[in-house]
Amino acid sequence: MKRILVFLFLAIAVAASPLFANGQRQKSSNDFLLGIGLPLTGSNATYGVASLDSEKLAVDYVNSHGGILGHQIKVITWDTKADPATGVAGAQNFVSRHVNAVVGFFNSDVTVPAIRVLENANIPLFGDNPSTPKLASLHLKNFIRITGDDALEGVIQAQFAVKKLGAKTAVVLNDQETFGEAFAEAFANEFKKEGGKVLDYEGIDPTANNYSAILSKIKSLNPDLFEFSGFYQPAGLLVKQARQTGIKSTFITDSAVYGDKYLGIAGKAAVGSYMTNLPIGSATKTPLEQYLASNLMSKDNIKVDPIDANAFDAVIAVWHAAQKANSIAPADLIKVMHDISFQGATGEVSFLPDGDRAQVDYSIIEVTPEMKYKTVQTFKEVLTAG
């Protein structure tokens, strides 16, 4: 009886886990099977759920335009929980179910190990938002990504900090995850190259809710600005608690922080903070951005952000690769995936041989006193400012 009870509770706990909530769908021979791996639960679920919404909109778009070479897309989702091991299990699941292509995995540290599994199985990965420089440095034949490279985003941010904000000293923080670390390193190196001084460089625990100890240190160092690379929860808490502690230094952070959640957690402390971003939501929308924007607005009453648009374009890229290859076989998609180009929701999309976007138009945005995001400088303006 005792053992049965213990087993029963463990079984309920496991069954309640959303890992097992993925729908099992049967492939009909005429379908194009698309694996989508995203963090649908856990701390990154905001991004994962939003990405999935956009990716499903893209799937609907393609299916309503005749599908991929006449094949309707069937989606298989996998919740990575932002955990590398769960992501690898997802990649193995996709391989065993013979998917034609995979879109994902949002997190860099999930994508890096998972893509090896797909590479061995000759399945292409159309990256939505994994942005670590490491992925490009691997020169994988089965990989392209819609998002930009952290190294570039960090460089843009550091140049803006020095050239436009006039910052001479900085404290650089990251969340000790693949994305945050790479970004912070790129920022710190460029900041030093531009003549700035990094007073302190630290990794913080992104799951903590109290950063008072590290903020005391920042207060005593009194830098011109403090930078954080990571996601919105620690970013929001850091800036909120920094202002409570009396830190006046400018706060600058990355594009993954962008969104209403950051403003909700930080409250008024977010005002005057800066972040890098993609030029989504500008006056000149591409047709696909208009489609995405109007659907997201009517469905969830939300505006498009870069993460949504990247996710959307990753699916559109699959479509274009199949058209170029005139085949839906994974190996044929891999052969042509680096050579496609199209006008997506993120603007002109084309790729370098290492899988990176040929051009990403970053901009710098600021939180206004009305708690709105406002573009203060574009990529080209940052690079040419002096």
Add this chain to the structure above:
Amino acid sequence: MFLQELINGVVVGASYTLIALGFTLVYGLIRLINFAQISLYTLGAYLALYFTPIFAALIPVQGWLAFVLSIVVSGLLTGIAGVAVAGIAWWPIRRAPIISMLVSSLAILILIESLIEVLISPLPMVVKPPVSDRNFELLGSHISTLQIVMLAGGLLLTLLLYLFIRRSKFGRAIRAVASNPESASVLGVNINTTVFAVFGIAATLAGVSGVLVSNTYGVANFTMGEIVGLKGFTAAVLGGMGNIWGAVVGGFCLGILESMSTFLLPSQWTAVVAFAVLILVLAFRPTGILGTRLVDRA
């Protein structure tokens, strides 16, 4: 800056202490490390997420009263949940080896967290306290109203717990069961009722801690208990598992130690320092700083 680190450490230490007290109470009584305690901390925070706006709407002018009511109601409901945990994790298997209870308390931890994740939200929730959080300056250091509330709440509950265990009839029963269940039973103490009550008290402490922490820092998520729970457990071991003052000493020592080490070293080293000190203490005092005897030392 030393004073600021001390303030930070003491405030964090208060939250560790409340969790540690819960671990130590249950351990002192039935030698079980009740991991479900960690999820009850989270449950308390989420209950307050619902009760705070209700009380704030009912008594709109009295933000503080609404806040206190929310803390009390959420704490009590978490206490009831704690009794239910005892009914599931301990009662049916109370004569089984401790390892079975340990597994079932772990299962409840996962179950409660997963239920919050599935039924409420997997996303972090923004917590808005019904009171304005002002900042006070003290010799160049800062402390906010809610940090003061957290510290005061931790100290008050510790004091109340001490008086309850030391002075009340029920407290004497708890001490009797902790030191010798058989003799206590012969003397007419109902052991089962005592254990259920202690699970309830431990859960209330965790729940209140969850409410205070989530309101102080403005965010709650379904895994929020894991880090603090681990720290609270560490604090209980550091101070001496089963000893109430041990939990207090362990909680505040760990809080201050972490705060100081983050200031002096890169923050990646915080956990290294904290656990190195734990190992050192245990090497010289295997029962922890004050861990000579159990709850009867309270």
